[in-house]
Amino acid sequence: MTELSAEISLRPTRIGFLTRPTDLSSVRAIMRASTSVWGGEYNPIIPVFKRPPKEWTPEIYQRFKGAEVAKGYTRFFEPDVYVEAERGLLEEAGLGALRREHTIHPSVMTLDAFLEPERGRNSGEPRFGLRMLDVLRHIYKTEQQFVLRETRDKVLVAPDRANASVEAMFGLYPTASSTKYLRQAYIDAYRPDKVKPSPDIWRRVFLKGAQTPLSATRYGLKPERYWHHDLLLYVFNSKHATDLIDLWNLRLEPHPILPIPLEWFEELADDIHAILKAQHRPVAGNPNGVMHNATIEFGRSIPKNTAEALIRVLKSDHLPPGAVAVKYWRNAIWVEHRDEYVHRDQRLKVTAAEKRADLTIKDDGDLRTTFEPITPEFADRHGGGDHRWVNVLKVSNFGRRDIATVLPFNTFNREWPRLGSGGEQIPVGIERLGFSPALQEP
Incomplete structure (x- = not known):
């Protein structure tokens, strides 16, 4: 047997939402859906188009077609799972190889299905990611039910039909009757002031640090x-x-x-x-x-x-x-650069916990190993949904040369390398290997 050194980190599931870049109603719905899951503020939105919106035309170089831009966003963000504002956007973005129709743990679904109640239930839980209900219950039990010496300002900002500034800055929960429990859970946890959007509320949030539904999605994250x-x-x-x-x-x-x-x-x-x-x-x-x-x-x-x-x-x-x-321009994150002598910011690394571990490699025909995953303390053991959070594994090998610790990225097709049990597909990217909870059970 061989032992390898590994770094294991816990982070929220990164959900890539695909939408038309001019579809305001879908973008608003995506921002609300993200507010319903832990780490939702860090879920990317991937624009899918054939012709760029007029305000983007100067920055979309002639050599890039719409699908190439969408793949560039995907390469930069490396989502774990995908949600389409309309079915077929994955294929239009050139990511059709990621869709698997028959699998135990799906990694692609439509926005309508994301919070749709399961058969026989009235409430809808996020199908991907860790639901904010678990987080808000934990916050109440460990913090808010006690009398605190120093209290933090909390607000719940009313929606504005005229524009989407509230969703984008403060966070709003989905409006369907099946998801009203999310808004109530935030109220129960924080007892916030219910306010209308205004510059004064902006000052309370961004200058004085008032809590909002959107900032609550960052709970426990570094x-x-x-x-x-x-x-x-x-x-x-x-x-x-x-x-x-x-x-x-x-x-x-x-x-x-x-x-x-x-x-x-x-x-x-x-x-x-x-x-x-x-x-x-x-x-x-x-x-x-x-x-x-x-x-x-x-x-x-x-x-x-x-x-x-x-x-x-x-x-x-x-x-x-x-x-x-x-x-007056946007950093072209959709363009891949390979010039090692020019510094360019990479995607923000966000983690909730980290640890080191020694992995024992068993060689019985196939090289296999197991590790003890890191689990959020606030996750309901019986919560619904797939891919509730991710453990990222970085492995160092200073011994045997026949054990690969650096693998080709499979951002656009996860058929290979096959690292998971039961046919599950494991993402390999800049962070190395990302395992969802369903893949971590012994």
């Missing part, structure tokens, strides 16, 4: 950021699905994001000015005068002349030189 990941202020038009997709996906990149609705920009101008000034500070331990500074990025639907006018509203000439950088 994002990995470094000193050079300065704040990004993202100005977006909440009536454009394209800007909402960009905002949602920016949270999976390393820079912390501060969302600013276009319609509130002028009212928040003094706050933005103060944030930019506070962010402009020396880098700790750097003797050469290098400074941190925030960046303002404008959504791709916002005309450049409109953005420039808003920058003037900030009175940026009253800020120290270099205190603000302005972007």
Whole structure:
């Protein structure tokens, strides 16, 4: 027998939602569906199209077709499972090899089926991911049922029919009668103030740290950021699905994001000015005068002349030189780069727990091993759904050369390598091997 060293980490299931980039109603439904699962703020939205939306045309290079852009997003985000706003988007995106019709644990479904009640039940639970009901029950039992010395502000923001800013910034639960329990669970856990969206509520949440349904999805999670990941202020038009997709996906990149609705920009101008000034500070331990500074990025639907006018509203000439950088474009994360000499940010690493373990390799014709998985303490043992969370396995081999610890990525087709039992498909990507709970049972 041989022993290998391994790093095991726990993280939420990363659900890739596929949609048309101009379908506002689907994007709103996707954001609500994500708010119903643990880690939902970090679920990517993958746009699928044949012709790019007009506001994206300048950034979609001529050599890229729509499917290639969707595959580029998929390569960057590496979802564990997929949810289609409409059936067939997976094939249109060039990802049809990921669909398996007959399997114990499906990895693809439609958005309508994602929260659909099972036969004989009135309530609908997420079919993928760990339901927020488990998280909110745990928060109440361990924190909120006691009298706390220091209490955190909590809000539940009412929806706005005119735009999707509430879904994008504060979080809303799905509206179907079968999912009303989610909203009630949040109310029971936090006893939040029920408020209407406004710049004052924005200040309570983003300047003072008030809890929201969306921020609750980050419970127990640790994002990995470094000193050079300065704040990004993202100005977006909440009536454009394209800007909402960009905002949602920016949270999976390393820079912390501060969302600013276009319609509130002028009212928040003094706050933005103060944030930019506070962010402009020396880098700790750097003797050469290098400074941190925030960046303002404008959504791709916002005309450049409109953005420039808003920058003037900030009175940026009253800020120290270099205190603000302005972007009018989106980082082309859908483009694969292989230049090792140019630094480009990778996907944000988010974990809930980590441990080291020694894996004993049994050689009885096939090389096999087992490991003790990490399980969220707040997960109901009998909860429904598949792929409720993921254990990522990184293996180091300093001995036998016939044991491969680096394998080809199978982002677009998981038929090979075959690593799971019972025909289950194991994702292999930048994180190495990702195992769902169903695959971890001995």
